[in-house]
Amino acid sequence: MDRREILKGALGGMFTWWASPLRAAQQAAGGVRRLTDNIGIVDAGGSNVVVFSAGEGLVLVDSGAPKSGDTLTAALKSFAASAKVQTLFNTHYHLDQTGNNEIFAAAGATIIAHDRTRQWMSSDYWVPADERYEKARPKSAWPTQTFLDKGSLKAGTEQIDYGYLIEAHTSGDIYVFFKNSNVLAVGDVASPQRDPALDYFTGAWIGGRVDAMDLVLKISNDQTKIIPAYGPVMTRAEFKAERDLMEEVRARLFKQVREGDGPDDMLEAGVMKGLARTWKDPKKFLYDACKGLWAHHNKLDPNVV
Numbered sequence: 192m193d194r195r196e197i198l199k200g201a202l203g204g205m206f207t208w209w210a211s212p213l214r215a216a217q218q219a220a221g222g223v224r225r226l227t228d229n230i231g232i233v234d235a236g237g238s239n240v241v242v243f244s245a246g247e248g249l250v251l252v253d254s255g256a257p258k259s260g261d262t263l264t265a266a267l268k269s270f271a272a273s274a275k276v277q278t279l280f281n282t283h284y285h286l287d288q289t290g291n292n293e294i295f296a297a298a299g300a301t302i303i304a305h306d307r308t309r310q311w312m313s314s315d316y317w318v319p320a321d322e323r324y325e326k327a328r329p330k331s332a333w334p335t336q337t338f339l340d341k342g343s344l345k346a347g348t349e350q351i352d353y354g355y356l357i358e359a360h361t362s363g364d365i366y367v368f369f370k371n372s373n374v375l376a377v378g379d380v381a382s383p384q385r386d387p388a389l390d391y392f393t394g395a396w397i398g399g400r401v402d403a404m405d406l407v408l409k410i411s412n413d414q415t416k417i418i419p420a421y422g423p424v425m426t427r428a429e430f431k432a433e434r435d436l437m438e439e440v441r442a443r444l445f446k447q448v449r450e451g452d453g454p455d456d457m458l459e460a461g462v463m464k465g466l467a468r469t470w471k472d473p474k475k476f477l478y479d480a481c482k483g484l485w486a487h488h489n490k491l492d493p494n495v496v
Contacts, residue, residue, distance in 0.1 A: 222234070222269070223266050223269060223270045226372075226416055226424065227372050227374065229243055229244045230242070230369060230374050231270055233255070233267070235253075235254070235255025235256060235259040235263045235290075236255050236259030236290065237287070238256050238287045238420055238421055239253070239422075240255045241253070241376045241418055242266075242271075243346065243349065243369055244271040244274055244347075245274075245277075245346035245348075247274065247277075247347070248274050248278075249267060249270075249274045249275065249276045250279075250346050250351065251276055251278070251280065251295070252280045253280070253376075253420065254294070254295060255287075255291050256286070256287040257287075257290035259290065259291065260290075260291040263291060276295045276300045277299075277346075278344070278346065279292065279296075279302045279303070280302075280303050280304065280365070280367045280376075281302060281304035281334060282304075282365055282377070282378025282380075282420065283304075283305075283363050283365070283378055284304075284307075284363060288379075288420060289312065289332060292328075292331075292332040293332050296335070297331065301336055302336065303334060303337070303342075303353070304334035304336075304365065305337060305338060305339070305355055305364070305365050306363070307362040307363030307393070308337070308365075309333055309337050311362075311393065312327065312332060312334070317392070320475075338353075338355075340354065340355055341354030341355060349370070349371050349372060350369075350370045350371055351370070352368040352370055352410075353365055353366060354366055356378075356406060356407070357399055357403060358395050358400075358403070359380045359395060359399050359402075359403035359404070360379040360380055360388060360390060360395055362394040363393070364378055364403065365378070366378075366380070366406075366410075374415070374418065375407065375410070375415050375416065377407055377419060379419070379421075380403050380407065381407075381420075381430055382419060382422075383423070383433065384419075384421050384422035386470045386473075386475070386476050387437065387476070388476075388479070389476070389480055390479075391479050391482035391486060395483060396480070396487050397441045397480050397483060398441060398484075398487060399483075401438050407430065408427070408430070408434065411427050411430075413426075414427075415427050417430045432467070436466060436467055436468065439466065440463075440466070443462050444457070444477075444481070444484060445484070447462055448485070453481060454481050458473060458474055462477070463476075463477070
């Protein structure tokens with residue numbers, strides 16, 4: 192390995208900022224880490240649950256992974272002993288973000304999500320990677336209030352804006368913006384720790400992901416705290432670095448798909464080399480990205496094969 196490659200590897204390591212002791216210390220496993228007086232993050236089975244206390248009640252973003260309900264409930268009591276969850280947002284339909292919906296619905300919470308999220312949760316669907324059907328979730332887990340574009344609500348003195356992040360990770364991703372506190376939850380549209388995932392079978396694709404990340408940048412500012420589904424809180428600059436990385440990957444893949452290359456061809460050609468971070472499973476990412484790109488072939492310019 193020459194000096195240039197060593198330097199490139201060092202820079203890649205710098206990009207994986209979540210690995211530092213400081214970032215690791217931010218994640219208080221099983222407890223609540225406060226971002227402001229009224230907003231905290233709970234580790235619910237590895238995924239982030241955002242909690243906001245409006246005094247008389249709580250607002251959650253996502254409900255955590257299955258079997259984390261007791262841990263989550265205990266953490267919420269430590270955050271606001273007498274308050275109960277009144278509103279729960281689901282950033283998308285995946286089980287690790289909606290695993291405890293039933294608990295809060297049974298206690299009277301309103302569950303808000305994009306209409307596509309309700310559709311995926313309420314229907315059996317085929318999982319191509321596993322070649323099997325996934326059964327619909329119980330009706331008690333479904334969102335009780337859905338939307339198509341955007342909305343807002345008041346909780347205590349906080350204005351909460353929410354909106355659609357089209358085709359970024361699934362077909363039903365949303366952001367939830369605690370505007371007064373300048374805290375923005377974006378689910379799996381940010382992926383500082385895990386490989387960015389594109390559920391192509393729902394309609395997600397890499398171009399949609401970049402567009403969604405641009406929207407997040409547009410509504411945020413340099414002081415915004417951005418919360419992903421997994422991993423530590425991101426600054427806007429860190430989020431933009433991930434967005435720029437995804438744009439670089441998108442540009443490379445557009446070129447290769449127009450040449451008729453598939454994921455194996457791309458991997459062999461080194462399309463994932465020389466980036467500011469590495470993928471744990473680049474072949475899976477390329478497979479999903481290619482599927483999504485072919486579904487959006489009309490956006491690849493006229494010379495698509």
